[in-house]
Amino acid sequence: MTSAAPGAASAAPDEPTLRRILRATEVDTRMLGMIFALALIWVGFNVYTQIQSGEGLFLTPRNLWNLSVQTSSIAIMGTGMVLIIVMRHIDLSVGSIIGFVSTIIGVAQVRILPEYLGLDSPAIWILAVVLALVVGAAIGALHGSLVAYLGIPAFIVTLGAQLFWRGAAWWVTAGQTIAPLDPRFSLMGGGPHGSIGATWSWVLALLACVGIVFSLYSGRQRRARFRFPQRPMWAEYLIAAVGCFVVLGATLIVNAYPWPERVAARWAEANNVAVPAGGLFISTGWAIPVLIALVVGFAMTFLARRTRFGRYVYAIGGNPEAAELAGINTKRITVMVFALMGMLAAIAACIDSARLDSATNVLGQLDELYTIAAAVIGGTSLAGGVGTIYGALIGALVIQSLQSGMILLGFDSAFQQMVVGVVLVGAVGLDTFYRRRTAKG
Structure with missing residues (x-):
C-alpha cells in the first residue's frame, strides 16, 4: 500500500485510473452522473436539430445564453427547496408566492411609489426589491410557524397556501396585468441591457x-x-x-x-x-439574473456547509428526535428554513417579473413542481438528511434543458410536462435504489 500524499487515503497499486482519480479528487460520483446526463441531453438535442433542420440549434451561444437566463429562477428556489426536503418537509406554495409577490411589487412600482417618490426615482426599484424580500420571508415564516408550532404537516400547509396565495394574487390586481415596471428593475430580468x-x-x-x-x-x-x-x-x-x-x-x-x-x-x-x-x-x-443565481448558490452552499444553522438543518433531517434531544431548537430552525424559502421565491418573483416587464397573477404556475424536481434530480433524498446545493443547480439546468430542447423540436407544452414527470419519478426511483444499495453495503 502506498500513499499519494502525507495523510492521504491509500489506494491499491492496481486500482483503475478513473477510480483512482475520483478517489483522489473526492468528486461526488452522483454529480458526475448528473453532468453526464446533462451532456447527453445537450448533444442529443443538438444532433436531432442538426438532422431535422440541417443546423444544430441547441449548442449555440444564443440558445445556451437564453437557457441560463430561463434556469435562474428555478435554480434560486431549488437551493432553498433542498433545505426544506432535507428537513423532511415539502413546499408546494412557492409558485403561488411568486404570483402574489409579483402583483404586490407591480402595484407598488406602478401605482403607489411613484406618487410619493416621482416617476423617475431610482429608489423605486430598490424599495420594490426590499418589499418583495420582506413579504416573501413573512409568508414563509407563517408557513413554518404553522408546521413547527401547530404540528400541521407541511404538505397540507403549503397545499392550502398554494390555493390561498394564488387567489390573493388575483385579488390584488383583479386579474389585470400590471405594466410596464420600473426600467431599472427590469434589468434584473436579463436581456441586452440586463447583462x-x-x-x-x-x-x-x-x-x-x-x-x-x-x-x-x-x-x-x-x-x-x-x-x-x-x-x-x-x-x-x-x-x-x-x-x-x-x-x-x-x-x-x-x-x-x-x-x-x-x-x-x-x-x-x-x-x-x-x-x-x-x-x-x-x-x-x-446576464444579471444568472449572476444572481450564482451568488445565491454560493451563499446557500456556504450557509449549508459552513454554518451552525446548516449543520442543524442536516442534523434535524437525519434524525429529528436525536437533534431535539441534543438541544437543537427544531421549531425555530423550521420557521427559519421556510422563511428562507419564501425569500428565495421572492427573488425569483423579481427576476420573472423583470424579464416580462410586467406583473401578473398567473406568474409562477407549476414552478413549485419544477423546483421540487430540480432538487430531487440533483440528488436530494425525500427521506431527508441528504442533499446538496450544487446538485439542485444542476437539476434545474437539466429540467430547463429538457424544456428548451423540446421547444426547439416543436413539442407542445403537454408533452413537455409529461417528460418532466417521467424524469422526476425516475430520479426518485434512482434515489431509492441508491439508498437501498448503500444500506446493504
Whole structure:
C-alpha cells in the first residue's frame, strides 16, 4: 500500500485510473452522473436539430445564453427547496408566492411609489426589491410557524397556501396585468441591457478563477490545521484546471452571443456610433439574473456547509428526535428554513417579473413542481438528511434543458410536462435504489 500524499487515503497499486482519480479528487460520483446526463441531453438535442433542420440549434451561444437566463429562477428556489426536503418537509406554495409577490411589487412600482417618490426615482426599484424580500420571508415564516408550532404537516400547509396565495394574487390586481415596471428593475430580468458585457464578464471570470485557487489553498491549510487527510497535489491542480476551464469556457460562450441587430442599431444611433457594413457586434456577456443565481448558490452552499444553522438543518433531517434531544431548537430552525424559502421565491418573483416587464397573477404556475424536481434530480433524498446545493443547480439546468430542447423540436407544452414527470419519478426511483444499495453495503 502506498500513499499519494502525507495523510492521504491509500489506494491499491492496481486500482483503475478513473477510480483512482475520483478517489483522489473526492468528486461526488452522483454529480458526475448528473453532468453526464446533462451532456447527453445537450448533444442529443443538438444532433436531432442538426438532422431535422440541417443546423444544430441547441449548442449555440444564443440558445445556451437564453437557457441560463430561463434556469435562474428555478435554480434560486431549488437551493432553498433542498433545505426544506432535507428537513423532511415539502413546499408546494412557492409558485403561488411568486404570483402574489409579483402583483404586490407591480402595484407598488406602478401605482403607489411613484406618487410619493416621482416617476423617475431610482429608489423605486430598490424599495420594490426590499418589499418583495420582506413579504416573501413573512409568508414563509407563517408557513413554518404553522408546521413547527401547530404540528400541521407541511404538505397540507403549503397545499392550502398554494390555493390561498394564488387567489390573493388575483385579488390584488383583479386579474389585470400590471405594466410596464420600473426600467431599472427590469434589468434584473436579463436581456441586452440586463447583462454586464464582455469586459466585466472576463473580469468576473478571472476573479472566479482566483477564488477557485484560493478556496483550494485555504481548504488545504484548514485540513493541515486539523490534521485531516490531504488530497495529492496533482488532484488539487486538476480540480483547479477543470474549474477554471469551465468558468472561462462559459464566459467565452456568453460573450459570443451578440445584442440583437435592431437593439445594437438603436444603441449606435443614440450614442452616435457608426455601424460597420457587416453590422455592429456587441457582446451580451453574463446576464444579471444568472449572476444572481450564482451568488445565491454560493451563499446557500456556504450557509449549508459552513454554518451552525446548516449543520442543524442536516442534523434535524437525519434524525429529528436525536437533534431535539441534543438541544437543537427544531421549531425555530423550521420557521427559519421556510422563511428562507419564501425569500428565495421572492427573488425569483423579481427576476420573472423583470424579464416580462410586467406583473401578473398567473406568474409562477407549476414552478413549485419544477423546483421540487430540480432538487430531487440533483440528488436530494425525500427521506431527508441528504442533499446538496450544487446538485439542485444542476437539476434545474437539466429540467430547463429538457424544456428548451423540446421547444426547439416543436413539442407542445403537454408533452413537455409529461417528460418532466417521467424524469422526476425516475430520479426518485434512482434515489431509492441508491439508498437501498448503500444500506446493504
